[in-house]
Amino acid sequence: MAPSSDRAVVVGAGLAALRGAEAMREAGFSGPLTIVGAEPYRPYDRPPLSKHVLAGEIPAGATTLPSNLGADVEWQLGSPIARLDRTSRTLHRADGSTLPYDRLLIATGTRARPWPNPHEGRLSGVFTLRGRDDAAALRAALAAGPRRVLVIGAGFIGCEVASLCRQLGLPATLVEPGPTPLGRVLGSAVGAFIGAMLTGRGVDLRSGSEVEWLEGEGGRFVRAHLTDGTRIDADVAVIALGAVRNTEWLDGSGLSADPGGVDCDATGFVLDTEGQPDPCIAAAGDVARFPHPLYGGRRVALEHWSHAAMQGIHAGQLLAGAKPESPYAALPTFWSTQGDVVVKSAGLTEGADAVAFTQGEPGSGRFIAVYGRAGRCIAAVSVDSARWLPAHAEMVAAGAPFPPQGTAADRPSKGIMVLAPGFP
Amino acid sequence: MSVPADASSGSPPGLRVSVDLNLCQAYAQCCYAAPRHFRIEGHEALIYDPAPAAQDRAEIERARVACPVQAIRVEDPGRGT
Ligand SMILES: Cc1cc2nc3c(=O)[nH]c(=O)nc-3n(C[C@H](O)[C@H](O)[C@H](O)COP(=O)(O)OP(=O)(O)OC[C@H]3O[C@@H](n4cnc5c(N)ncnc54)[C@H](O)[C@@H]3O)c2cc1C
Numbered sequence: 001m002a003p004s005s006d007r008a009v010v011v012g013a014g015l016a017a018l019r020g021a022e023a024m025r026e027a028g029f030s031g032p033l034t035i036v037g038a039e040p041y042r043p044y045d046r047p048p049l050s051k052h053v054l055a056g057e058i059p060a061g062a063t064t065l066p067s068n069l070g071a072d073v074e075w076q077l078g079s080p081i082a083r084l085d086r087t088s089r090t091l092h093r094a095d096g097s098t099l100p101y102d103r104l105l106i107a108t109g110t111r112a113r114p115w116p117n118p119h120e121g122r123l124s125g126v127f128t129l130r131g132r133d134d135a136a137a138l139r140a141a142l143a144a145g146p147r148r149v150l151v152i153g154a155g156f157i158g159c160e161v162a163s164l165c166r167q168l169g170l171p172a173t174l175v176e177p178g179p180t181p182l183g184r185v186l187g188s189a190v191g192a193f194i195g196a197m198l199t200g201r202g203v204d205l206r207s208g209s210e211v212e213w214l215e216g217e218g219g220r221f222v223r224a225h226l227t228d229g230t231r232i233d234a235d236v237a238v239i240a241l242g243a244v245r246n247t248e249w250l251d252g253s254g255l256s257a258d259p260g261g262v263d264c265d266a267t268g269f270v271l272d273t274e275g276q277p278d279p280c281i282a283a284a285g286d287v288a289r290f291p292h293p294l295y296g297g298r299r300v301a302l303e304h305w306s307h308a309a310m311q312g313i314h315a316g317q318l319l320a321g322a323k324p325e326s327p328y329a330a331l332p333t334f335w336s337t338q339g340d341v342v343v344k345s346a347g348l349t350e351g352a353d354a355v356a357f358t359q360g361e362p363g364s365g366r367f368i369a370v371y372g373r374a375g376r377c378i379a380a381v382s383v384d385s386a387r388w389l390p391a392h393a394e395m396v397a398a399g400a401p402f403p404p405q406g407t408a409a410d411r412p413s414k415g416i417m418v419l420a421p422g423f424p
Numbered sequence: 425m426s427v428p429a430d431a432s433s434g435s436p437p438g439l440r441v442s443v444d445l446n447l448c449q450a451y452a453q454c455c456y457a458a459p460r461h462f463r464i465e466g467h468e469a470l471i472y473d474p475a476p477a478a479q480d481r482a483e484i485e486r487a488r489v490a491c492p493v494q495a496i497r498v499e500d501p502g503r504g505t
């Protein structure tokens with residue numbers, strides 16, 4: 001192991017940062033360790049923000065993540081890093097203060113993509129949802145009993161917010177340009193079932209629609225105008241247009257980074273613009289883009305909780321000096337709670353050419369969909385059928401033949417329904 | 425759920441709990457062990473209290489140990505982790 005006088009710095013103070021710092025200590029790194037975060041909070045859990053925090057069941061401040069880090073870690077919170085100078089191995093803040101490092105973990109995650117018109121985006125009643133403060137503000141707005149909540153964008157967070165509004169008894173409209181909710185991730189074949197579920201819960205779903213502009217009165221959002229001329233009166237608009245990676249501070253560092261992430265090699269070290277790894281710097285979590293061995297080395301940047309935790313651990317071990325036997329290759333997994341319905345997935349659906357329903361009936365609201373590409377299983381999605389997912393995840397990890405045979409334990413005599421997945 | 429609306433009162437430092445909901449299979453053992461802090465909604469949506477009070481540590485520890493897939497993580501500042 002390298003001398004323990006080495007200084008380690010973790011930039012970002014989210015889940016990947018926390019698990020990375022813990023892993024460094026667990027792997028025996030005993031030098032000074034500093035965690036720098038832009039937000040004034042210790043690492044907290046984001047998934048509850050769009051669920052129980054919005055429901056008012058838990059306060060936004062109760063989501064601090066459990067950790068086993070001790071007093072031998074220095075926290076510098078509420079102080080974003082503005083620039084990285086790799087030649088002098090120094091981090092710079094906007095106020096001119098600096099922080100030297102010998103080993104660096106980049107874990108700055110993502111932020112919510114803002115509404116494209118900044119003036120409209122600043123109207124009171126218009127929200128995005130990424131952090132604790134966002135969730136607390138949106139919760140207060142929902143608790144005030146708005147006439148209607150407009151959710152723009154039917155990705156996971158948009159669908160969660162719309163379902164939750166219905167649980168709270170609030171009228172909710174969900175506007176999505178694609179043909180179904182979650183179409184980009186799940187395809188329209190499975191997305192249609194999610195859409196039917198949302199509609200069944202009273203969400204006013206406007207697929208194939210786009211918001212053109214947000215109208216304000218006296219600085220307050222009052223209605224949205226769709227491109228087809230429809231108006232939707234509402235007091236709250238939630239912008240759920242996905243995320244942008246926090247990589248601006250890497251501009252000029254010579255690292256290969258853009259709004260899609262910072263590039264890593266298969267081991268987890270970051271790459272410079274020449275494609276050479278920097279052995280002092282690793283990246284993990286939402287901000288990291290890396291070649292995934294399970295998907296032919298395709299570069300992916302994942303925005304999933306388990307990935308942030310696992311890649312954080314991997315990067316921490318790497319920076320502590322551990323030599324990994326093999327590249328980071330964890331099967332991507334996520335979950336989403338839509339009201340009281342749980343959607344989970346294993347693998348990446350991108351590039352799927354078919355989808356098979358192997359378990360349960362899609363119409364019943366509980367099923368497993370397996371995605372195939374060129375005759376191999378590449379992903380599986382469960383809706384309220386989590387117990388069947390691990391077996392399917394193994395098939396995905398093994399690249400088992402598609403359509404899968406003999407998995408439909410609940411209906412051995414019936415054939416498996418195979419459809420076009422319906423990706424845009 | 426028994427979370428105080430404002431956790432900044434002078435009470436002893438509470439626990440911190442997180443559940444890896446990818447691992448969780450809704451077996452509900454945690455709900456039997458600590459019903460005030462874990463519950464299942466619908467078929468398999470686990471809802472948990474991320475900040476239980478320090479005096480509930482025995483219950484929370486029972487839940488953590490009961491989980492068949494070890495999805496529950498607890499930090500107890502009053503006792504180390
Ligand atoms: C509302 C919501 C619900 C979600 N629900 C789910 C779910 O149900 N299932 C699931 O699998 N995933 C979910 N996710 C995704 C999951 O939370 C993320 O994948 C995870 O938080 C990523 O962790 P991270 O540490 O990589 O990044 P982040 O959590 O984004 O942490 C990065 C930190 O770095 C800080 N930072 C940024 N720039 C700088 C800088 N220049 N200097 C210092 N610090 C900086 C940021 O302020 C932030 O605190 C959800 C996300 C959100 C927002």
Ligand code: SF4
Nearest residue numbers: 448449451452454491
């Ligand atoms: S015991 Fe574990 S698997 Fe079961 S519901 Fe609780 S957390 Fe989930």
